[in-house]
Amino acid sequence: MPEEPRTERGRRTRERIVAAAAGLVERQGVEATSLDQVLAEARASKSQLYHYFADKQALVRAVIAWQTTTIMDGIAEHLAAIDSWTDLDAWFDALVAHQQALDCRIGCPIGSLAAELADTDEPARQDLARSFDAWAAQLRTVLDRLRDRGLIRADTDTATLAQSTLAAIQGGLLLAKTTRDPQRLRATLTAAGGYLRSLAPPP
């Protein structure tokens, strides 16, 4: 039976396997990624792999958790700093600059996993739905703050607004990745930000 690592070295081995799998899946998708590729990339043995993961599906779920944590950690500081429209625009600028730096490859790893797995791997789909919900919850705390500052009307449903903002980000990333044009993401974020601003209380 697979188990959690009990030593620091074990923890590092497991982490190395998951990170290697995440990188391969990011570049080529789940279906095209073999366990042998993961082992080669992680410099791990088959027995090490099966010590921590029952099968490929279990490894994929670990990849989803790893990507979710990586993304949440990456945006946490940015989101915590948003206290005005200018701050929001600065975060959007950072998202566009990040895609530009990547030549618009990869897009959102969670979005790509969701597109590939939602209809074929039900446990993964549920993990990915929770991942999107965690992201939306982070966005909602930002929107609540903007509402508390009086920038957005007091009666705004920030939970729904967080969902639509997340969807805009995902759609913008997908279009940018497909066209290799970061301006697609830029256009989408401008529209998402414009909609938020349209919810300002009447002067």
Add this chain to the structure above:
Amino acid sequence: MPEEPRTERGRRTRERIVAAAAGLVERQGVEATSLDQVLAEARASKSQLYHYFADKQALVRAVIAWQTTTIMDGIAEHLAAIDSWTDLDAWFDALVAHQQALDCRIGCPIGSLAAELADTDEPARQDLARSFDAWAAQLRTVLDRLRDRGLIRADTDTATLAQSTLAAIQGGLLLAKTTRDPQRLRATLTAAGGYLRSLAPPP
């Protein structure tokens, strides 16, 4: 060398192969779809397949073209009828109802193909980018009409607005597919429509 069908029966055989491949790819993705599965589903022989397609990649490009035509044909009538905010809302309602009827499976076939292939199949990526551009061009004609009717400010950049609207639809479909909740798409379309309305000329 593969060739175009020269007879009506040949055209039907090619069409049957592409439609079968499109259905399989929709449900399980490109990588997980084998040519043998396509042949079984299409009730076609290997020689028929290779008569029309050099390899799997050529078949995938035919699937992209097939899905693009199917989607464009499916929305053309709806889009041509949009002449007011009420008409736009009716189209958005139809999009949500369609996803609900599908139990939010599949999402957008072009979006799923883009997520899977953009980083691994460059000719497919270019086809998919053109497919998104064709879709955005259709949306733009609607936005131009709303602008000509005075519903949107005369100085609005409708090309960029079409991109952001398409991205919102794509993101909403992805979130709905992942959570199996059509309200994610609803929230996204409400935001996209709200942004368009915020571009109304000052009274």
